[in-house]
Amino acid sequence: MKKTSSKVYIAVGLGILFSAILLLNMRFSFKSYLVNSYYRSNEQVLAAFDPTNLNKSLPVKAISCYRGVLTNTALWSNYGDLEAALTKGDVLITLETWLKGPDYTNNVLTEVLKGRFDNQFNKLAAMVAKSNHKVFIRWNPDMEVPAGVYPWQFKSPNDYINSFNYFSKKIKNHAPAVQIVWGPSGYPGDTEYWPGNKTVDYASITLGSWSELTTNFYPHDQTTAAMLKHKLHRLRFIGKPVLIIGSDKGKTDFQYSWLNEQKNLVTTYSSTIYSKSNYIDSIKAKPNRTSLKIGVFDPNKRLLNQPEINVEHIFTDWGELERGDFEKKFTEAINRHHEVIVTMEPWRDITGKPDTAVLESILKGRYNEQIKKLFAIISATNTTVYLRWMHEMEIPIHRYAWQSQEPVTYINAFRYFMQFNGGPGKNVKKVWGPAGDRGSADFWPGSDVVDFISIAIYGLPDKNITDPEKQEAFSTIFNRKYFRMRFLDKPLFVTEFGVKGSESFQDKWLIDAAKTINANPHVFGVCYFNLYDNPKAWGNIKAPDWSISQQSMIKFCNLLKK
Template sequence: MKNIRSKRLLFAGLAIALLAVVLWLLKPLYRSYYLNIYYPSNERLGGIFNVNNTGTDLQPGNVVSYKATWRNNAPWYDKGEIEKELVKHDVMLTVETWLSGVNYNTNVLTELKNGKFDKQILELAAIISKARNQVYVRWNPDMEVPTNFYPWQYQSPQSYITSFNYFAKKLKQYAHSAKVVWSPSGYPGDTEYWPGNKYVDYVSITLGSPSENSVNFYPAAKTTQGMLRQKLHRLRFINKPVLIVDAGNISNATFQPTWLAEEKAYINRYRQTVYSDSNYTDSCKAKPIRKVLQVGVFDPNKRLLNQKNITVEHLFTDFGEVERGDFEKKFLEVTGRHHDVIVTMEPWKDAAHKADTLTLERILNGTFDQQIKKLFSIISATNQTVYLRWMHEMEIPIHRYAWQSQDPVTYITAYRYFMQFNGGPGKNVKKVWGPAGDRGSADFWPGSDVVDFISIAIYGLPDKNITDPDKQEAFSTIFNRKYFRMRFLGKPLFITEFGVKGPESFQDQWLAGAAKTINANPHVFGVCYFNLYDNPKAWGSIKAPDWSMTPKSMAKFCRLLKR
């Protein structure tokens, strides 16, 4: 009997040991799929930037950083030490929502909106409600970075905003003391994801963000302080104190609190223009409604100009043409046809046709004052309306134009210098600010006092490597994406460039969709078709797309428009 009992005890002990080994081996899987975990984070709160208020209720040195990883189907919680920390410290808690298992057809933002994380939100609310100290909750940060580093990235702004407000509303409903932090990395296009003031107490930006470090679409700042300045500039439309989060991945320097005073002085230097209080807003500003839709063309070969619906012609020019008199000749031809004129002024050539790599600096030091004066005298001496578009597509991170990939504050200062030169052009001239409508457009917004119209460009070809015309995006898809980026800016739109390539039947189909979108958006005051092939120099070894349409197609398009 003793031998049998001993063997049973031995087998039981071995079974327990084996089970322990199995559980130890499965621990990562167990933690990943069955636990909602709270644990210390290596992120650090470096400082608080509040340009409008010297005081703050938050001191960085007293705040510890925690992270919470939630799974949509995880049944158990491991709170770790967070409740004990909240007895001693304030806590900055970064909440991340993940999916349990592998389901590529499920969207984590949709799961949250459908209530699949409600239990976790209520559990967090219970923790906060019992806390002696303050909790600053960051939810699904870095949402604007164009990567799949986190499952909530590469989603539509509207989807993220809806999910954020769902989370924030429910959390505040059950934990009134919670401070909710909207947490972009500070990457170009961050304000597209701004959820509004209602549930947001703070904003945060991240220095050394691992998800941002995984992409390189935009030129990186050369210093950490330069990175800080870029990120703070992108938040100029949002009147909230900013938490500066150091992710611990900064290679050239750690965060220095003295930088905040320097950044505040920098902003105050441009307080009446770039950082005016008039920029602050909570939602999309109401746009004026058109009475008449203007229809124009860029048509150097003059194939569409005689159509009765055409009221505007587009001219591209530069300082060299103004000096030589070439621009005035072309301008008078247009006004002689009693058409209004879009003038896209490209300030990058002198009379000898040499590219100027220091365009913005030269504008501000007065190098082109005589050319500007001559331009204004030409375009102001007519009764026709002139839409003056200056230094367009500045936000695209390339170097096709000398004013692209430049410091936004320098660009804004040069834009304002031009539009206000000697009191500005005549009353017949409408000032047009003309981004392409890409990510980060609002970073270059020069101010309402120097803009009458916002111009965007809409071309069906989303990638120059695409040769199949059927793979072009619909007009409505591009328009909705780009118009949403202008939601902080209360000015009407003039689509000064748009086009589509392909067979005539495909163009007609695409243009019919464009007409439907234009009719449904009365804040679009004008449209102008680019009836030519693009500049071959911009396409390298690939054949430049030809946007040209036939007179028949233009007539058909105009009939569909509600003028």
């Protein structure tokens, strides 16, 4: 009898092994495709923080945490031991909605609105309605984190808000006692996705969410205590109790004393930073303009003398103020019968050395004499002055000494300045000037020290994009940034905007800008940045030149409804 080759045995063995692995993968794929799975998760509800009643900010009794993964292709649900858990105690169910099959690339949020998950929602609601214990349902969490871990991330806030409200109403129709949880991670920009009081019972934050660990858009907090502080601060506009949830990747370091520290902070600033007047439910009404201010930052004086220009922009610092350079520039602008935007960058004095602890220095009174001198100069005229102070504070870089700082410290320094010795003259309008990026509202200093909100709009969304044709439209950037200010009640002034490229491309971009400005009556003024950008901010990349021709500016002004 002929011996079978050992190679044949190896080949057969490998074939069997490969087939087994394939069948196993098919089993799991089949299950995820056709079955909604519910399972016990490793998350923990560590505590609750109620900003509306600090006495309720206590450790919570045991809450069992479950996850439910729903797919549009599922034919039935495997609830595991969830039904039994609902009879024994309080339960938090984190519900996820996923698309499978041909619809995989669709927007899962719009598919929810089409009713693709209604049957699954209704069955879950009917089951939890039978429980005699408290049931929390948190739907599609971490929506604000730019990570791509979940299919509902990197989606527009409006899509998320509409689908969340749809889901909440579906659950409440069958299970009105269920507590609906809005579940951001607590990442910068979370309140962009706030759905409103009517469909939310609780908010939640996660200490060390997997989504955040996979992205580096913003620096990670070095301690859990700092993370808790920052995440609770970001929810200061939300008047709902907050569940504090631990990571599902292991035990979360947590101390209840940190909650007491947060309670003390809220109590200390209960009339300003953490005032209950901050709580919002809908878009706050902003005043409408009666006329439009048109300005330029134009140190080379190429556009200043155009008849439509009525505002000039001056950037300055303590050093220029002390040397007298600022007063000279300011007087020249006033003599041209222009209103003036003054952007004060308080980080270099006459020595030219930056103050790396500028916020603390302001609060300690180090710059009181400079503030007094500045106020005296800009208040000694009847001309309107727009005083913009410590701008672009929310960008997580270190270009300015007031960036990447504690929001509470920034707010206190802003308020100190604007209220110093009763504040500047009546001709001076107080301008709070974020870039308009994620997390802007974290630094909102309060309506009593702000007359205008300023934002900056430049065509290049990223300094690594050098092709002018890839610049974002003015309208795209404006709509994104304006939405972030929807809970703030002050009008807007676009104190910086610019576009690079050929004159024909710039004209096309400015046509879109004019249409956008005309369609938004809450914009009281615009100011073009007619110069190249600061090379130091662009590293090894050539700084963009935003300059436009006189003819382009004339065409832009003619398109605006004054």
